[in-house]
Amino acid sequence: MLWVDLRNQSNQSCLSSSFDGICHTQTVKQSSTCPRLLNTAEADLICFEYDYPDIQSLHLLQQTRQSDPDLPILMFTEQHSEALAIWAFRTGVWDYHVKPLSEADMVHITDSLKTASEFRDAIKLRNIRCDSEPLPEEVRFRAPTxxxxxxxxxxxxxxxxxxxxxxxxxxxxxxxxxxxxxxxxxxxxxxxxxxxxxxxxxxxxxxxxxxxxxxxxxxxxxxxxxxxxxxxxxxxxxxxxxxxxxxxxxxxxxxxxxxxxxxxxxxxxxx
Known part of the structure; x- marks a missing residue:
């Protein structure tokens, strides 16, 4: 699993470390203001973690979805809104979660990781065009205090x-x-x-x-x-x-x- 840390905070993600015992996790810390394109060649699944998503960091998710349309993507975010959730699912995110996660959420995610290969087949059937989905207006806001x-x-x-x-x-x-x-x-x-x-x-x-x-x-x-x-x-x-x-x-x-x-x-x- 490739874990992409796009949080504005610099401390280590506690969320990504909770999956260490479940699967092999490679963490990539990206700058939300200037994210780099990802190498997803060996990833079975990719997780994008946000605290407050912005234009550049959400564009990275879109670009990743376009470059590898069969790759299951999970999105974790602290800032949540209906518009952001709709954007995520229309873009092709397989699952969307709001932090902090409950124990039930963790169980659900753990179960989903065990069937990542099945995700790929299901995603192919969805045939989502993520390049056409506009970003929600709220991601244009300033960084939080x-x-x-x-x-x-x-x-x-x-x-x-x-x-x-x-x-x-x-x-x-x-x-x-x-x-x-x-x-x-x-x-x-x-x-x-x-x-x-x-x-x-x-x-x-x-x-x-x-x-x-x-x-x-x-x-x-x-x-x-x-x-x-x-x-x-x-x-x-x-x-x-x-x-x-x-x-x-x-x-x-x-x-x-x-x-x-x-x-x-x-x-x-x-x-």
């Missing part, structure tokens, strides 16, 4: 578990910080508190659910993590300037969608 890197685990967790009960103490532990340091760093980094971010993310997701005419306002509130529909309605009004039912009507009539998107952007929700 140290605060963003430290807090990324918490941000990823909220995006994947926002309907659940989320405690600052758990997020602080996940980021290796005390609660006080976590709260202070979050405020300094994103110019809003963690609770404001959590509420904002839930409100953003609720605007998507409001498009469903079958779902009641209470259903939407419970689905995105608000236990009290009345509180949800008050918070929605405070941040969005209109009630959930008014927002639903505007979305239904396809009016002022741009204004609603602007209100969401003004909440400064990190992605």
């Amino acid at each position: 140290s605060g963003e890197s430290t807090l990324q685990h918490a941000v990823n967790y909220v995006q994947n578990h926002y309907p659940e009960k989320i405690l600052e103490s758990d997020m602080a532990e996940m980021c290796g910080l005390t609660v006080n340091k976590f709260c202070r760093l979050f405020k300094q980094t994103y110019d809003l508190t963690f609770q404001e971010y959590l509420i904002g993310y839930r409100l953003k997701e609720s605007t998507r659910l409001l498009l469903n005419p079958v779902a009641s306002i209470a259903d939407v509130a419970f689905t995105v993590g608000f236990n009290d529909p009345s509180y949800y309605a008050r918070v929605f009004k405070k941040y969005m300037g209109l009630s959930p039912s008014e927002c639903r009507q505007l979305l239904k009539e396809k009016r002022e969608i741009g204004n609603i998107d602007t209100r969401i952007m003004e909440m400064k929700i990190p992605v």
Whole structure:
């Protein structure tokens, strides 16, 4: 297995070393700003590890896919979005994983490594044209600050578990910080508190659910993590300037969608 380390951080990848006992792993550390073309002649499988993908480093994955279209590619990334995942699969990445990985993820990956030869046959059938898939816009952004890197685990967790009960103490532990340091760093980094971010993310997701005419306002509130529909309605009004039912009507009539998107952007929700 060829492991391509395209992280901005210079420390050794703990993720790649976890596969040493499973297969022979050759690690190549690449500069994300100027990646070199890879020699994949002897590789049965290639893994691209990112923290924050950018244009050059994703182009390397595309070029590798073009030069060896039958080679199974796994992609690991710390920054995650729906657009990035869609790009990866359309480009021909066989599997896409968001760090940190759970034990179930590791089991899945380990099992997949045992059938790498079968991957090649399946990839041939997919006949993917990776040269035609445009890069997601978000990879044009600047490199993250140290605060963003430290807090990324918490941000990823909220995006994947926002309907659940989320405690600052758990997020602080996940980021290796005390609660006080976590709260202070979050405020300094994103110019809003963690609770404001959590509420904002839930409100953003609720605007998507409001498009469903079958779902009641209470259903939407419970689905995105608000236990009290009345509180949800008050918070929605405070941040969005209109009630959930008014927002639903505007979305239904396809009016002022741009204004609603602007209100969401003004909440400064990190992605």
